[in-house]
Amino acid sequence: MEVVMELLRIPGVERQALMALFPLDPARSVKIGTLGPEGTSSEHIARMMLRCIGDPENCEITLEDTFERCMDALVDGVIDLALVPHAYSKINAFYMHPGLRPVSVFHGSTPEYGLATRPDFAFDDEVLRTDTVVSHPAPVPMLEHHVAGPVKVATVTSTSQAAGRVADGHYNIALTNEQAVEQYNLRFVQRFSRIPMTWTVFSRKKDGHDHRCA
Template identity: 35%
Template structure:
């Protein structure tokens, strides 16, 4: 496993409380990576808190409005350019860290008839679907809907709103699902963004 040796030294707020944000609800791969970042930043002089958001646009707005000091975003997010191109934000650090194992999950002790079933997934892991389905199963017979996160997908299955979810093992554990099949970990790269320091004009 890659060790995250952090060289990034974020600007510390006057309160000495650094707030980090990423995608939620609890169980996302982003939260998994955020926990690792926090473990590398912990010090006696600094208090660290975390916040989870329902979407990356909400996270971006929170960073712009000083609700969080740092925002963690995976490079698999298809609109990460919205962070890179925002004039008020700057890249603080890039690192690599693997996700939890991904797989196709269902409710425990339930049977699944693939034909006509509803599957939910965040857009990023959707390409894994062909690897997760049985060889005999035709993807076109499954209704696929997109969700805001891997945890949101797991929650929909837990609540009976969907039959299957592409999710990770952390979310599957939290929301009491079981894997039908697994793909493995994704070796992901991540960006940490912060607001640009305000320039003083004389």
């Protein structure tokens, strides 16, 4: 729990707001949606968040291909909550949506990011001049601070998908996180850092009322 608290900082009032979203009745389940597939930073933070508030057994994490699909599922009542990082460039649309309500904001550092390849791929710095790095758009600016010279980048919908595209041979190098590196049996060839991030948990508005579990 000490490691969780170090990487996840949820003020008391925000923690109370989160805990209020999870009913005491174990028969009432709560689904929280965020970006998938397995191995994303969003999934990692969602699990840390649940551990921080006591790891309720009646909560299920649902992973979607995009944050927009998370929000569609939230509005439609398929899930109860959605977790989105503030680095996501289109998060403003979720704040403006009349059917959604931000219920908690907190700080959570991602797993370590870096460049990863398949274990059998021969990597050196020169490869970065000719090859393409696959990444989610959000962490791409890290390349400017950790790699000398311009880098050709292809983007996908998540850091986990970037790792998967390297694992299946579509690309040779991914900018991805430690979680996805382990998930897809890759290896880091350059380690960068964790990304300090803030996150919002959204709930659904219905007929002017707050989330049904609040």
